[in-house]
Amino acid sequence: MLKIEHFIKNYGDFHMDCSMEVLPGRVTGLIGANGAGKTTIFKAALGLISPDGGKIRILGKDSRELTKEDKRKIGVVLADSGFSGYLTIRDILPVLGSMYPKFDRAAFLGLCRRFGLPEKKQIRQFSTGMKVKLKVISAVTHDASLLVLDEPTAGLDVIAREELLELIREFMEKKEENSVLISSHISSDLEGLCDDLYMIHKGRIILHEDTDVLLSEYALLKVDEEQFQKLDRQYLLSVKKESYGYACLTAQKQFYLENYPGIVVEKGAIDELIVMMERGEKL
Amino acid sequence: MKGLLIKDFRLMAGQKRFFGAAVVFTVLFVFSGMAEMTIGYLTFIGALFALGTVSYDEFDNGNAFLFSLPFDRKEYLLEKYLFGLLTGVAGSLLAILAVLASSLVGGAEYHLGEMLLTSLACLAVASLAIAFILPLQIKYGAEKGRYFAMGLYGILFLLIFLAVKSSQGSPESLEAAEAWFTSLDPIPVAIAAVLIYMTVMSASYLVGMKILEKKQF
Numbered sequence: 100m101l102k103i104e105h106f107i108k109n110y111g112d113f114h115m116d117c118s119m120e121v122l123p124g125r126v127t128g129l130i131g132a133n134g135a136g137k138t139t140i141f142k143a144a145l146g147l148i149s150p151d152g153g154k155i156r157i158l159g160k161d162s163r164e165l166t167k168e169d170k171r172k173i174g175v176v177l178a179d180s181g182f183s184g185y186l187t188i189r190d191i192l193p194v195l196g197s198m199y200p201k202f203d204r205a206a207f208l209g210l211c212r213r214f215g216l217p218e219k220k221q222i223r224q225f226s227t228g229m230k231v232k233l234k235v236i237s238a239v240t241h242d243a244s245l246l247v248l249d250e251p252t253a254g255l256d257v258i259a260r261e262e263l264l265e266l267i268r269e270f271m272e273k274k275e276e277n278s279v280l281i282s283s284h285i286s287s288d289l290e291g292l293c294d295d296l297y298m299i300h301k302g303r304i305i306l307h308e309d310t311d312v313l314l315s316e317y318a319l320l321k322v323d324e325e326q327f328q329k330l331d332r333q334y335l336l337s338v339k340k341e342s343y344g345y346a347c348l349t350a351q352k353q354f355y356l357e358n359y360p361g362i363v364v365e366k367g368a369i370d371e372l373i374v375m376m377e378r379g380e381k382l
Numbered sequence: 383m384k385g386l387l388i389k390d391f392r393l394m395a396g397q398k399r400f401f402g403a404a405v406v407f408t409v410l411f412v413f414s415g416m417a418e419m420t421i422g423y424l425t426f427i428g429a430l431f432a433l434g435t436v437s438y439d440e441f442d443n444g445n446a447f448l449f450s451l452p453f454d455r456k457e458y459l460l461e462k463y464l465f466g467l468l469t470g471v472a473g474s475l476l477a478i479l480a481v482l483a484s485s486l487v488g489g490a491e492y493h494l495g496e497m498l499l500t501s502l503a504c505l506a507v508a509s510l511a512i513a514f515i516l517p518l519q520i521k522y523g524a525e526k527g528r529y530f531a532m533g534l535y536g537i538l539f540l541l542i543f544l545a546v547k548s549s550q551g552s553p554e555s556l557e558a559a560e561a562w563f564t565s566l567d568p569i570p571v572a573i574a575a576v577l578i579y580m581t582v583m584s585a586s587y588l589v590g591m592k593i594l595e596k597k598q599f
Contacts, residue, residue, distance in 0.1 A: 145450045147599040170452035180446035180599075183393065185438050190392035198385035198452050221396070223442065234447075 100158065100245050100278040106143055107152035108136075108302075115139055115302035116153075121245070123276040126267070128293035128310070130282065130373060136302040137282045138178055141249040144280070145175060158245065171199055174238030174270075178250035178282075181234050184223025188216060188233070199241035207240040214262070227254035235263050239270050246270060248281040252288050260285070264292055286369030290314065296369070300377050308350075317367030318352035319375065321345075326362050330355075337379030348375040386453060386461040387468075390435045394469065400431075408477070412484045417492050421477040422504045428473025429508035432466030433515055437524030446599040455594045459516075459587065466512045467505070474501035506579060513586035521593045 101121040108115040115136050121127045129137050142148045143155055146162040155162040158169050165173075182191050188211055195202045211218065214232045222230060235251050246267065252260045271277050283289050289296060289310070296313060298306040308317075322330060323344035332338075334351035348371070349355060356364055365371070394400075404427060411420040439448055449455070478497050485492050514534060519527030546556075 142446065142599065147446055147449055149596075149598065167452040167454065170450070173450070175447065175450040177447050177450070180443045180448075182447065183389070183438050183444045184442050185393055185396055186389070187396070190389070190396070194385045194389045194392070197388055 100276075101144055101247075101280060102156045103140065103144065103153070104155075105153035106140070106150050106155055108139055108143065108148065109151055110139075113302060117299060117302065117304045118153075119297045119304055119307065121278050121280045123278055124271075125294040126271060126279040126281065126292055128281055128283070128289040128296040129299060130284075130286065130289060130296060130369060131299035132373065132377060133284075135299045137299060138249055139302075140299070141177065141247055141280070141282070144247060145173070171201070171241065172244045174241065174243035174246040174248075176231070176234040176238050176246075176248040176251045178253060181230055182222055182237075185221055187221055188218040191237070195237060195241065201242035203240045203242070207236060210236045210240065210266070214259070228256070228259060231255060232259065232263065235266060239266050243270075244274060244277050246277075246279040246281070248279060250282055250284065252283055252285055260288060264288060267292060286373070290369055298373065298376055305376055306372070312350075313369070313372070314367050316352055317348065317350050317372060318355065319365040319367070319371050320347040320349060320355055320359075321363040321365065322347065326359070330359065330362075337375050337381050339375060339379040346371075346375065346379070348372065348379060383453065383457050383461050383464075385451070386458065387465060390432070390461070390465045393435055393438045394431055400427075408480055412480050413488075415488075417481045417497060418500050420481055421474060421497060421500045424473035424477035424480075425470050425501060425504035426473070426508050426511075428476075429466045429470030429505065429512060431469050432462050432512055433519060433524075435465065436462065436516070436519045436527075440524050449599050455597075456591060459520075459590045459594055462516055463509070463512065463583075463587070466509060470505050470508050474505060477501070506575075510579065510582055513583050517586055517590040517593055520590055520597065 100123050101119075103117065103119050105116060105118055113134075113136075117136070117140065119127075119129075119140075129140065131137055139148065143150055144157055144162055146157075146165055149163060157165065158172060160166075160169060186194075192204065192207070195207070196204060208218075211233070214229075214236065216225070216229055216233055216236075222233065225233065231251060231254055235248070238246055238248065238251075248267070251267075252263055255263065267279060267281070271279065279292075281289065281293065293310045295307065295309045297304050320330070320335075321341070321343065327338075327345045327347075330347070331354075332347075334349050334354055336348045336350060338348075339346045352364060352367070355362065404424065407423060408420055411423060439445055449458070478494070478501065481492055481497060482494075515527060515531040518530045518534075521527065522530055
């Protein structure tokens with residue numbers, strides 16, 4: 100669905116070089132701190148910015164050669180961009196209807212009502228959450244086969260977030276080959292949705308793992324100075340000095356559970372993973 | 383293209399203040415007996431609204447999302463010219479209707495042929511203005527593009543001013559220029575005008591396309 104091979108982009112001091120892939124039938128998450136390069140990847144995948152090097156293929160084509168027909172198969176949510184704020188939902192209905200032959204007007208309006216979006220109000224008067232909801236609704240109601248969603252849950256409360264994630268799940272259930280590339284700074288959203296996760300840091304992919312493996316095999320070991328000295332470090336991915344001693348990230352939880360029964364082993368969670376991969380010392 | 387046109391017409395329809403001002407000025411011009419002014423005013427504000435839609439598209443970084451929708455960059459540019467033409471023609475027709483309606487009420491006589499010629503001339507000038515400004519707006523953004531356009535107009539005005547000044551600006555020389563112009567065979571003049579117009583429009587499209595192709599969102 101989407102294959103990025105050594106995509107290179109330079110913005111002043113920021114240098115990006117990353118590779119990743121979204122396979123058919125999969126939900127792939129992209130995590131990373133603000134400014135890590137997530138939005139740059141989304142924009143490059145959609146042909147909105149041109150790479151300085153590397154290859155980006157989306158739906159089997161170079162991202163800069165996407166035709167209208169190809170674009171109709173992609174549902175897009177961009178974190179910092181949406182419909183013109185001077186339009187209303189009533190205005191965008193015929194626009195979407197004209198641009199997407201398979202636009203489901205009834206479903207679109209139904210979802211707008213379900214999420215309490217006013218039809219006659221200008222979008223610039225919407226709250227952040229309302230704008231995000233509108234973007235997601237627009238992305239899932241024209242029979243796309245790939246969703247490219249940059250921060251689709253930003254600014255939403257827990258219930259609205261869950262409802263939108265449900266929309267994405269419903270999208271995945273519609274067709275077996277449907278795929279999603281999603282970024283979010285809310286890790287729990289991704290844990291419950293994604294099949295695999297990429298982690299980006301300063302323009303580089305520093306981790307790619309299946310979410311199941313990440314949650315079952317990865318763990319945070321909390322050890323004091325003495326325990327740390329005795330610890331077999333060959334399975335540690337990164338170490339961070341803490342007030343109690345050391346926090347150590349491993350992808351071999353079982354090994355440490357079996358061999359070091361005295362240490363604290365915390366189940367892998369994406370938030371800790373981000374902190375450890377970005378701030379911890381690599382071994 | 384159709385979707386983009388609908389978007390721009392919807393954007394236009396949402397501008398109630400714009401329409402309010404247009405109605406007030408139109409009524410003022412019509413009842414002051416200024417038929418040419420009415421036609422010029424409505425044709426220009428109609429056509430130049432196309433340039434306004436560029437800033438509406440840009441609002442809140444909207445271009446990134448807009449250009450992810452199913453149309454290509456060439457279509458975006460063509461749509462802006464077409465939209466300007468359609469709204470310019472609509473403005474012209476409304477102006478002619480307003481003038482005709484006022485003539486029924488007020489009894490003043492107007493020549494439809496003359497009004498159509500005025501409309502055509504205004505449409506040509508308005509579309510040339512779009513041809514100059516649109517690529518600048520796309521390159522530098524709506525705000526900066528406007529300043530560049532104002533700068534260009536300033537230079538143009540200065541050149542005309544210098545040309546008039548160098549010909550002493552005397553009524554005699556102006557009359558002589560007018561006499562020379564009216565003495566020309568109208569058919570080659572019309573052909574030359576059409577050719578110049580087409581060249582400017584084509585150059586605008588080619589430059590605009592080059593800028594748009596390189597544009598990053």
